Amino acid sequence: MDEQTRMMQTLAGVAMAGHSVQGGMTLPPPHGHDGGDGDGRKQDIGDILHQIMTITDQSLDEAQAKKHALNCHRMKPALFSVLCEIKEKTGLSIRGAQEEDPPDPQLMRLDNMLLAEGVSGPEKGGGSAAAAAAAAASGGGSSDNSIEHSDYRAKLSQIRQIYHTELEKYEQACNEFTTHVMNLLREQSRTRPISPKEIERMVGIIHRKFSSIQMQLKQSTCEAVMILRSRFLDARRKRRNFSKQATEILNEYFYSHLSNPYPSEEAKEELAKKCSITVSQVSNWFGNKRIRYKKNIGKFQEEANLYAAKTAVNAAHAVAAAVQNNQTSSPTTPNSGSSGSFNLPNSGDMYMNMQSLNGDSYQGAQVGANVQSQVDSLRHVINQTGGYSDALGGNSLYSPHHLNANGGWHEAATPSSVTSPTEGPGSVNSDTSN
DNA sequence: TACAATGATTGTGT
DNA sequence: ACACAATCATTGTA
Numbered sequence: 001m002d003e004q005t006r007m008m009q010t011l012a013g014v015a016m017a018g019h020s021v022q023g024g025m026t027l028p029p030p031h032g033h034d035g036g037d038g039d040g041r042k043q044d045i046g047d048i049l050h051q052i053m054t055i056t057d058q059s060l061d062e063a064q065a066k067k068h069a070l071n072c073h074r075m076k077p078a079l080f081s082v083l084c085e086i087k088e089k090t091g092l093s094i095r096g097a098q099e100e101d102p103p104d105p106q107l108m109r110l111d112n113m114l115l116a117e118g119v120s121g122p123e124k125g126g127g128s129a130a131a132a133a134a135a136a137a138s139g140g141g142s143s144d145n146s147i148e149h150s151d152y153r154a155k156l157s158q159i160r161q162i163y164h165t166e167l168e169k170y171e172q173a174c175n176e177f178t179t180h181v182m183n184l185l186r187e188q189s190r191t192r193p194i195s196p197k198e199i200e201r202m203v204g205i206i207h208r209k210f211s212s213i214q215m216q217l218k219q220s221t222c223e224a225v226m227i228l229r230s231r232f233l234d235a236r237r238k239r240r241n242f243s244k245q246a247t248e249i250l251n252e253y254f255y256s257h258l259s260n261p262y263p264s265e266e267a268k269e270e271l272a273k274k275c276s277i278t279v280s281q282v283s284n285w286f287g288n289k290r291i292r293y294k295k296n297i298g299k300f301q302e303e304a305n306l307y308a309a310k311t312a313v314n315a316a317h318a319v320a321a322a323v324q325n326n327q328t329s330s331p332t333t334p335n336s337g338s339s340g341s342f343n344l345p346n347s348g349d350m351y352m353n354m355q356s357l358n359g360d361s362y363q364g365a366q367v368g369a370n371v372q373s374q375v376d377s378l379r380h381v382i383n384q385t386g387g388y389s390d391a392l393g394g395n396s397l398y399s400p401h402h403l404n405a406n407g408g409w410h411e412a413a414t415p416s417s418v419t420s421p422t423e424g425p426g427s428v429n430s431d432t433s434n
Numbered sequence: 435t436a437c438a439a440t441g442a443t444t445g446t447g448t
Numbered sequence: 449a450c451a452c453a454a455t456c457a458t459t460g461t462a
Contacts, residue, residue, distance in 0.1 A: 239440075239441050239442070239457070239458045239459070240441080240458090240459085241439085241440065241441075241458095241459065241460080242440090242441080247440095262451090280442095281441075281442085283450090283451095284441060284442060284443090285440095285441075287442095287450095287451070287452075287453095288440070288441070288442085290451085290452080291451090291452065291453065291454090292439095292440090294452095295453095
C-alpha cells in the first residue's frame with residue numbers, strides 16, 4: 001500500500017511536470033480541447049487513479065465496465081507509458097528485496113526421512129526396504145519377520161498413498177492457482193505495466209506458500225509413520241504367540257538340554273530358522289523359559305515329562321541308529337547307574353567311546369551331542385517313572401539337579417564336566433554360549 | 435471379564 | 449555381550 005501511494009503521488013507529479021497528460025479524464029467523455037488549467041487536470045488524473053485503485057472494491061460487472069471504459073480511453077496509452085516509466089524506476093527496489101530461497105534444512109530432513117521410510121521413494125522396493133530397516137532398528141535383525149511386518153507394510157503403503165494423493169492435490173492446486181494468477185496478471189498487464197520478472201516473483205511467492213503447506217503435509221506424514229512404527233514395531237504392543245510347532249521345537253530343545261539350556265549362537269540360529277522366528281526371539285524365549293521354569297518347577301513338571309518322553313523315543317532311535325552305524329557294542333541303556341545322581345558318567349563315556357571309535361571327529365561330536373541331549377530326556381523319564389519326590393525337596397530323583405544351590409544353571413555345569421565334551425568343536429547343538 | 439500364559443522390554447550385575 | 453529378574457502389554461481362555 002505504501003508503494004502504491006508513493007507511485008500515485010509520483011505519477012501525479014510526473015504527469016504535472018511533463019505535461020504529457022492532457023485534458024480531463026472523468027468518466028463522462030472528456031472534451032477534446034486543451035481547456036483545463038493545472039488544477040483541473042490534476043483533479044482529473046486524481047480521479048482516474050482513484051478509479052483504478054478502487055476497482056477491486058467494486059462489483060465484478062461494475063469493475064469490468066469501468067475497466068473497459070478505461071482501456072478505451074484515449075488517454076490510456078499515455079497513462080500506461082507513464083506507469084511503465086515509474087515502474088522502471090521503482091523496479092530496482094523490488095528486485096533488490098528479492099532473494100533466492102535457500103534450501104530449508106527442516107524440509108530436507110523431512111524429505112530424507114520420508115525417503116528413508118519409503119514413503120516418498122520408488123514404488124515397491126522402498127517400502128520393503130524401509131520395513132526391513134525398521135525391523136533391524138527394532139532389534140530383530142533377521143529376515144524372518146517379513147510376515148510379521150506385512151501388516152505394517154500395508155499400513156505404510158496406505159500412508160504412502162494418502163501422502164501421494166495429497167501431494168498431487170497440492171501440486172494441482174498450486175498449478176491451478178499459479179496459472180490463474182498468471183492469467184490475471186496478464187489480463188491486468190493491459191491496464192498496468194507488469195514485467196515478466198514480476199510475474200515470476202509472484203509465481204515464486206505462490207510456490208513458497210504452497211511448499212509451506214507441503215511441508216506441513218510432510219511433517220504430518222512423518223508423524224503418522226512414526227506412530228505406525230511405534231504401534232507395529234514395538235512388539236510388546238503387537239505380541240503374537242508363537243506357533244504351536246515353534247513352541248514345541250523350543251520346548252523340545254529346552255527339556256532335552258535341561259542340564260544346560262543355553263543354546264549357542266549356532267543353535268539359536270538353527271532354532272530360529274526352524275521356528276520361523278528371529279534369533280533374539282529365541283533368546284527371549286529361552287530367557288523367559290529358564291526363569292519361569294526355575295521359579296516354578298512344579299508347574300512345568302508335566303510339560304517336562306511330556307517332552308522328555310517325546311525326545312526319549314527319539315533318543316532311543318538315535319542311540320540305536322548311532323550304535324548301529326558305528327557297529328559298537330556300547331550300552332544302549334544310558335543311565336543304568338543313574339540313581340538320581342547329578343553326574344552322568346555313562347553319557348560322558350558314551351561320548352568318549354563314540355569319539356574314539358569314530359575317526360571323524362566332527363561326526364563323533366555330533367553323535368555325542370545328540371546322545372547327550374537325549375540322555376537328559378531319558379534320564380528325566382526314568383527318574384520320573386522311578387517315582388520322584390517333590391522337585392524342590394533336596395535329593396529328589398527328579399529335581400533340578402542341574403540347578404545349583406543358588407538356582408543357577410551355570411555353576412551346576414562345573415561338576416557335570418563329563419558332559420562338556422559333548423560340546424566339542426563342531427558341535428551343532430553346543431550349549432556353550434558363554 | 436478376570437485371570438493365566440506369554441513374548442518383549444528394562445534395569446542390573448557380571 | 450549376556451543372563452537374570454522384574455515388569456509390561458497383549459493374547460487366549462474359562
